[in-house]
Amino acid sequence: MIITIRPEASSEERAHLMTLLCRVTESRAPIASTRTAEREVIALDGALIDTQVQQLLLQQPAVAEVLPLKTPYQLVSRSFQTTNTRILIGADHTCDTVTVGEASASPVIMAGPCAVESREQLLKTAHAVKAAGANVLRGGAFKPRTSPYQFQGLGVEGLKLLAEAREQTGLPVVTEVMETEMVDMVAEYADVFQIGARNVQNYALLRAVGKHPSKHPVLLKRGLSSTVEEWLLAAEYIMAAGNPNVILCERGIRSYDPKTRNVLDLTCVPLLQEMTHLPVVVDPSHATGRRELVPTMARASIAAGAQGLIIETHCDPSVALCDGRQSIEPETLTRIIREAKALAHLLHENELVQVA
Amino acid sequence: MIITIRPEASSEERAHLMTLLCRVTESRAPIASTRTAEREVIALDGALIDTQVQQLLLQQPAVAEVLPLKTPYQLVSRSFQTTNTRILIGADHTCDTVTVGEASASPVIMAGPCAVESREQLLKTAHAVKAAGANVLRGGAFKPRTSPYQFQGLGVEGLKLLAEAREQTGLPVVTEVMETEMVDMVAEYADVFQIGARNVQNYALLRAVGKHPSKHPVLLKRGLSSTVEEWLLAAEYIMAAGNPNVILCERGIRSYDPKTRNVLDLTCVPLLQEMTHLPVVVDPSHATGRRELVPTMARASIAAGAQGLIIETHCDPSVALCDGRQSIEPETLTRIIREAKALAHLLHENELVQVA
Amino acid sequence: MIITIRPEASSEERAHLMTLLCRVTESRAPIASTRTAEREVIALDGALIDTQVQQLLLQQPAVAEVLPLKTPYQLVSRSFQTTNTRILIGADHTCDTVTVGEASASPVIMAGPCAVESREQLLKTAHAVKAAGANVLRGGAFKPRTSPYQFQGLGVEGLKLLAEAREQTGLPVVTEVMETEMVDMVAEYADVFQIGARNVQNYALLRAVGKHPSKHPVLLKRGLSSTVEEWLLAAEYIMAAGNPNVILCERGIRSYDPKTRNVLDLTCVPLLQEMTHLPVVVDPSHATGRRELVPTMARASIAAGAQGLIIETHCDPSVALCDGRQSIEPETLTRIIREAKALAHLLHENELVQVA
Amino acid sequence: MIITIRPEASSEERAHLMTLLCRVTESRAPIASTRTAEREVIALDGALIDTQVQQLLLQQPAVAEVLPLKTPYQLVSRSFQTTNTRILIGADHTCDTVTVGEASASPVIMAGPCAVESREQLLKTAHAVKAAGANVLRGGAFKPRTSPYQFQGLGVEGLKLLAEAREQTGLPVVTEVMETEMVDMVAEYADVFQIGARNVQNYALLRAVGKHPSKHPVLLKRGLSSTVEEWLLAAEYIMAAGNPNVILCERGIRSYDPKTRNVLDLTCVPLLQEMTHLPVVVDPSHATGRRELVPTMARASIAAGAQGLIIETHCDPSVALCDGRQSIEPETLTRIIREAKALAHLLHENELVQVA
Structure with missing residues (x-):
């Protein structure tokens, strides 16, 4: 209600x-x-x-x-707000801006390395993704790793490098925030808070990004095995805490076949667009875990109605400290963006996308 | 080897x-x-x-x-045959023919009711799907039902109605065969043997359609929770028995979220195209279980590289005896086919499909 | 109804x-x-x-x-028959008999090799499992194998060897039947029809064992990812066709963790005992896929209320042609049976088992 | 290494x-x-x-x-420490103490309401579970709820009530900590930190309880769909941060069958006992989600080798604010404890438990 x-x-x-x-x-x-x-x-x-x-x-x-709404989720519901939420990225720092959720022909492309590894790696990759046509730079400064002995990210130093990359390229920055204590710090350097799959039900963190005065957009990844309803309720936590700028990001769900890292559930895209007014983007990199599948699944994501893509790109995937297996090179990104735009344009021209 | x-x-x-x-x-x-x-x-x-x-x-x-091949599957492997298998449908009866697996711009569309219910329902639907642009008529004469007390199909009478619909519309017919004893009978009336999800590891049945002298193409649905490798090995059973005309059909896999009937695993399309030379089609009807999601997922399937679609269509879904919830009306099919062709054309023009 | x-x-x-x-x-x-x-x-x-x-x-x-019953399953329902179904094994051949479903202290133990490989292997194993205290001999003559290139069983020769082992040991025999055409043949040699996990929704086969005049008991394995309700409906197919002697066999369900072959769902045992009057046995061998886990999970199965166990046992697991990784040696079986009996006795003495 | x-x-x-x-x-x-x-x-x-x-x-x-250890987990490995870790609960407050992981005949029983709802409810339940033979009182002061609009727990007031219940009954207290900021506060009132399933990969929280000077034992629940290895690596985070007192708690994993809330994976108990020296307890309440299944699955857990149980118990389940459907009454708890002790005694007498 x-x-x-x-x-x-x-x-x-x-x-x-x-x-x-x-x-x-x-x-x-x-x-x-x-x-x-x-x-x-x-x-x-x-x-x-x-x-x-x-x-x-x-x-x-x-x-x-x-x-009165019969669903457990309320503020995120399409019944509460019938028009698409449009979210402006990049307004709080000196950089380019881009809107996610616009009923326009161009999907928003977020690209960059899994982890910020060094100044050289980041800047080189940032310039390359900019040249490829990306709108937002992604890169992890704090990395949630399954093992305590894996590379955990450069931390605050990584945030500073992301800000430097923004300055040089004009690209706004999305980066993961893993702890409530770091929300202020991440807000200072980044343009979009990313909440990772493992934290989708870390309610303290959801509330912290929800009530943060910056109201930075939040890229909320789906949990490893979240139902669509649980995921919407995680978004509801953020909205109920005061931040309406939530972008949902499908990144694959856990299943039984070892051939791919996860199962990309593209059906959730039109399903969510029925249920919620929030924009939906897709991460084909984590979903598939294999770079050769990324271009095709990027294309399928756009055809399913995704309003953006987030794609792991590395200037040299073979030496990546993290998830190199699923990272593509900038040349492939160029092709993916060209295809995504052409496809979105075709869909838009033929009125195959819902305009709300 | x-x-x-x-x-x-x-x-x-x-x-x-x-x-x-x-x-x-x-x-x-x-x-x-x-x-x-x-x-x-x-x-x-x-x-x-x-x-x-x-x-x-x-x-x-x-x-x-x-x-020497290191994979457990052999004859279906892309390493054994590098060019796409092209499968001609409709050659054995007087009717239209269509080729699946052709590197052309047009995906093959199979459409029709879940079950053949009556002469009137079938003929009306058959004419409607023909008018909408479908290439093959689908319809179940024998229905595998979870409960013994549900409608089990019209049986041989259903097969005869399908043949009559073929005569009237020119559309070749795909229908499910559930038992080895019925392979001869189904071969007589149908153009394509369908093996349902529940029978994907019914090896006696796989061998029976594999060695049947008709060499009718076999539409092999993925099992409820088949891995891609298990599915390819089911296709290998058919090929090893002598029938090289196998079409793989993704129809969703079982998962934990009740919002959709199954999870459509579109990533398997490019994955299979790497692993096998066999054509892949997608069934968005069974995968989603909800008609409002079918058009979008049909489009995403084509973008993922599917060489065809199989779509439950009923002249009046509200009275369907089986799976009415996921059946679309012929008007929607018209739109889906138009979109699928436009999309396939765009992908082909931009060389986004692998031509082998 | x-x-x-x-x-x-x-x-x-x-x-x-x-x-x-x-x-x-x-x-x-x-x-x-x-x-x-x-x-x-x-x-x-x-x-x-x-x-x-x-x-x-x-x-x-x-x-x-x-x-009137509101559930989709009818004859298998505990609401239809409130007392436990007791099923006599071994009545149709000259051999020992044993009853599954008896509210007695002793669980029924079925043991033997995954596949019948040779006369020597089978007879040696049969004598060993008899000596260990098993009640029924299991062994596959026809093997459903994921690949067409794997050992498919000895076929009819295997059936004959099983009958010879019965003669020598007095143990009744359970063996898998994979095709409707083989039901008569298997009925002649075996005492219990086994329906494998892959055939749980092979309705033609379920009907064939249901209406076979032998009325041999049917050991119905749960499908790779059957819900409890789907499984009961598979049993309903058999009962509706005329054979009330169905034994349900939990053998693990498919999940995401590669550490074990399947996930043994022991909760289904008390759940089924609420829902149905049919006996439930557990197969810890296929469920875990690792022999070192079998004794503990056998024990847990009895504690969960299982009325029997089916355990892969091989006189020399290291040379088994099939599933050697999960086969135990006869000495381990001796210990498992001793433990199972002690545990069942304790549970019975303390009235921890439902007596219906 | x-x-x-x-x-x-x-x-x-x-x-x-x-x-x-x-x-x-x-x-x-x-x-x-x-x-x-x-x-x-x-x-x-x-x-x-x-x-x-x-x-x-x-x-x-x-x-x-x-x-040198080849596994990604190190300190938790059985190869590093071959003897079972014994963890003393209750040493830091004036109350009873109990050891988990002892090779003795008696499993540790943790019982109490899902959530602390009121002084009366908590004290009444605490006295009842003490009388039933429980060793530790459980109760949530901070509740992780899927929806932001559900009862979120009494917070610090709830912690104080738990401490009062400990004073009155002598039972040490286990309660969930959901945020790093609350670790100090929870440490002051509780004897055991519980990390819930949703936070199993909240690495900041794992590190915070790992390095907390109290070294209170940590009850680490398995995640909704954690693999055993991921779960051990979560325990490794806590140990690597300095707290060796980790108790693993199996509470069911997500699956496709709606008949039970989760699938209780009891096989993980012997599997973990092979892989790690840490004690393992089982939560049959969350695993099954239905009170009528709890007694049987408690019994099966002990038979699988669990060193303890955690069971939701409410003095009046029908009015519980949270998870009433799976809460049992104190009388049932009495019976479960009696059975668990008898069973553990039998297993111990027959040397069916590994003594390390």
Whole structure:
């Protein structure tokens, strides 16, 4: 259920509403108001409120509207917001900007190395992906590694190198944030917070990027075996905490066949577009784990309606410290971007994409 | 390991080779010669033969060539046959013909109802899918149903209706064969044998369609949770029994998210095209289980390189006896075919498809 | 819905009932009467019949009782038969007999090699498993192999060797039947039909063992990724065809962790005992794929309530042609049987097993 | 590879070793010394070190021993420590103590409500589980919930109630810690840190409980779809950070059958006991998600060799705010504990448990 607050409601009226809500939910659910692009709302699980209480809520002076939704997710729902959310990347630093979720013909391309390894590697790769036509630079400064003995990233030094690469190329930067303590630091250097697959249900971290004053967009990867609903609820945590700029990123789910790293679930793209107004991008690199499959699956992702791609690219994949097996070279990226644009253009021309 | 027989080898030379092979494998592996499009071969698991024996084989007068392959699958391997297999559908009855696996711009479209329910339903749907541009009529006469109390298909009556629909529309017919006893009967009425997901490891059935004198093409669906390798080995059973006309059909694999019926694994399309010379088609209807997702996933399948689509279409999905939830109406099929052709044309023009 | 026929109903009354049922189901569901241990019944999907029709059925002179069941499975349901089904093995040949499903302290142990490889191997192993305390000899004469180039079993020769081993040891024999054409042959030599995991939805085969006049017990393995409900419906196919002697065999399900061959789902044992009256046995050999895990998982299976175990045992696992990695030696079997009996005794003494 | 430091090594010698290691790993892997129960060690990925470097390391005065291990996990490996790790619970507060991992006949039982809901609910349940024979009280003060609108736990108030329950009953307390910021706070009130399934790869949190000066034992739940190796590497993060007191808790893995919440993978118990010296306990409540299956699966867990159980128990499951469906009543717990002890005793008497 989503309760829209009247903009002119007094603080007494708001307080009264809050008290009422706490009483009806018996304090067993968090109650907080949130600001979306257009309005101030309170969202809560519809199952907690019966029709009688709903009537009572509508009589409150602080309340403009009550929208009952039967799904567990609320603010991310397409029923709450029927138009696509458009998210501007790059507004907070001096660099290029790009919008994800635009009903335009061009998908947003995020590219770069799995991990920032050195100044030379990063800058060389950054210039190459820029030249290939990418819109955003990706690169891990903090790396979540299955083993404590693997390379864990360059840390803050890596963040600084990403900022330098942005300065040189104009590309805004997306990088993973793994800990609540690092959110401020990452916000300072990056343009987009990435939440990795392993942290999709790290609720403290979701809340931290949700309430961070920067309101940097959040690239929320799907968990290793998240259902679509669990993933949307992770996005809901971020929105409910105050940040409406969430980009969903499909990166494959765990399955039984060792031939590919994960199973890319492209059907989730049109499914999500039915369920949510948030943009969806696809990461064919982690999904397949094999570089020779990336170009084809990038193309299929665009055909499935993805509004962007995130692709691991390395100036020299053979020496990559991390995930070299799935990294492509900049020349391949050039071809992928050219194809993605041509395909998106064709789909758009033939009105094969939903314009909302 | 694949041993190519010299065409002019005498029967004594052949017998001598067979005896040698039986001896080295200690009779623990079946040894039989098979005829592919171009030559006569004997395939067997490479692990059974060491280098010394390989040398010995090469000295046999019956042997033209020995190709050692490290994979468990042999005849279906791209290493054995580097060019795409092209499979002609419709040659054995008076009707249209169409080739799957052609490096042309047009994917083959198979469409029709899940089950043949009545003369009226089938003929109406058949004419509608023909008008929409489909190349092959699909329809189940024998239905594998999870419960013994569900509609099991019209049986032989259904086969006759399919043949009548072929006569009226010119569309060749693909239909499922579920039992070895029915292979002759199905061969008489149908143009393509379909092996369903539940029978992908029913080896008696695979052998039966493999050695059937009709050599009708076989549409081999992936099993509910087949690995790509297991699936290729199922195709190998058919080829090893003598029928080289196998079409692989991805139809989704089992996973944990109830939002869709299965998870469509589109990555298997480019993966298979690396591993095998056999054509690959996609069934977005069974994969998603929801008609509103079918058009988008049909498009993504073509972008992934699928050489055809098989789509459940019903003249009135709301009354379908089987899988109505995933059946589309003929109007939607018209749009899907138009899109698929446009997309395939674009990909072909830009040389985004592998031409072998 | 299960309709019990009055024993004294006349053939006219029966025919009248059949006609009525065909009319109300609009011929879209198979209608056939079946004989369980105690009565003659007609089972059909309850969803086809509304309350009004149910009233009509009760008024038929042929009808003794109507039991509406909401589950898709009917005859296998614990709601239809509240007492455990007891299945006698070995009654049709001159050999020992043993009952599965008895609420006694001793689980039934089936043991033997994966495949019958030679007279010597089989007889040596058979005597060893008899000495170890096993009740039934297992051994594959026809082997379903993922690759057509692997050892496929000795076929009929293997069946004859199994019969010879029975003669020598007194142990009844369970062996896999893979094709409808072989059901008669297997029935002649074996005491229990085994349906393998790959054939759990081979409905023609399920029907063939269901209607075979021998009424040999059927050991129905769970499919690679069968849900419990799909598996029960496979058992329902057999019962609906006339054979009530079905033993369910959990053998692990497919999952993502390569450390074990499958994931043994022991929770299905108490779950099935709630849902069905059929006995449940466990195959820890195929489930784990590693012999060192078999003794512990055998023990856990008994603690979970399994009424028997089926364990791959080979007189010399290191030279086994098939699944040697998971075969144990007879000495280990001796220990497993001793433990299983002690554990079952303890559970029984403490009334930890459901006695129905 | 695990390098044991000579206790008498000088700080110069240690520094020299560190410099050498940094050089050979090219600073691409973290290097830190850790203290296990008996010695000071440095662990690192064996693949980074070749034989030549290994020789060099052995010549260092700071080095007592070098143990090369081929597995990615090191300190948790059974090859590093062959005896079972015994972990004392309850030493840091005034309460009962209990040891997990002891080769004794009695498994450790942790029981209590999913969430602390109120003083009355917690104290009533705590007294009841104590009376039933439990050794440790479980209860969530901070709850990781899929939706932001669900009850999130009482927070610090919940921790205080747990401490009060410990005072009244003498039971040590295990409770989940979800954020690095809360580790100090949870350490103050609890005896065991629980890391939930969703946080098994939250490496910041693993490190935080690893390096916390309390060295409270850590109950590390398996992730929703962790492989056994990934799970051991999560434990390795904790050990490498300095806390050797890790208890592994199997709680079911995600699968495709909706009949149970998860699939309880009991085979991991003997598998882990081969691979690691850490104790393993089982949570049949979350694994099955249905209270009627808990007693049987508790029994099977003990038979599989689990050294303890963690069982959701509520004084009134019908009003539980969280997971009531899987919570049992105290009477059932009494029976489960009685059975578990009898079974463990039997297994121990018959030497069916590995004593290390």
